[in-house]
Amino acid sequence: MNFPLYAAVSFVLAFLLVPLLLRLGRALAFFTTVQERECVVFELFGKVRLALDEPGLHFPWLRMGPFAALVPFFGQRRHVDLRLDQTYLRSQAVNSEEGAPMGIGVWCEMYVSDPVSYLYRNIDPRGSLRANIANATVRSLSNMKLERMLEDRHAMSHAVREEVSEKSQEWGFKLGSVYIRKVHFRDEAMISQIEQKVVNRLRQVTAAIQQDGVNRVNVIGSTAERQAAIEFARAAAMRPEIVGAALAGIASEPAICEALFEVLETQRLLDNPGLGITLIPVDGGLLAQLAAARTLDARP
Secondary structure, eight states, rough: HHHHHHHHHHHIIIIIIIIHHHHHHHTTTEEEOOOTTTEEEEEEETTEEEEEOOOOEEEEEHHGGGGGGGHHHHEEEEEOOSSOOEEEEEEEEETTTTTTTEEEEEEEEEEESSSHHHHHTOOHHHHHHHHHHHHHHHHTTTTBBBBHHHHHHHHHHHHHHSSSSSSHHTTTTTEEEEEEEEEOOOOHHHHHHHHHHHHHHHHHHHHHHHHHHHHHHHHHHHHHHHHHHHHHHHHHHHHHHHHHHOOOHHHTSSHHHHHHHHHHHHHHHHTTTTOOOOOEEEEEHHHHHHHHHHHHHHHO
């Protein structure tokens, strides 16, 4: 066999025949691969023959024998996802102890724990588990005090988790974490009333804060005015003492005292707007009499 023919045969075997053989082996269940968090269930003649949940390459013929080749014709091979799943139940209707219509949003995790029961015990295990969680929410959270319902979500989540029926495990689904994410009012009229009350309360608080600020400012202003009045009164009381002390010092010198009183008397005369002053020489005897007579005539 020459080299070109050998290369052509190798090409046919490597790129055509080998993939066909692998596809045929997979179709006849000679081997199968299982991914992470996955289970492969082999069903033959209406009965589960094999369930593989360990990741890797498996050979069903070693465990089922030649019956594995009959699965594609008289049975089926089903893949079940074992990964963690999440779901959210919106606005589950419950009533508080006070009669308020409330809505509860429940977030939960779930995963397939038994693939065979998941496939054959219940036609809709996911929907059944959601209905189970919804019923558990209504049973465990109804008639709870409104204050506790709005604040204590951890206890509510634990109560729902404990209330979920064990029947869900028989369906192959197992419930993981449960958390109450949202608690809200369902009555629009009640929501409007609460909003109005909150707005009124905010207005009252704002007005109280403003009035308290005005009162504090008035107290500070009154305190400042009182202290200023006290200091001015103290200064006014000290002025006579200072003037008296100065006059006492002046009175100890008779000449200074006499000169001061003369100056003060002269200043007082000059400050009187209704008083006229006529200067007369020392030797003007007749002039003094004429001035005095004129002053008497001018009086009313």
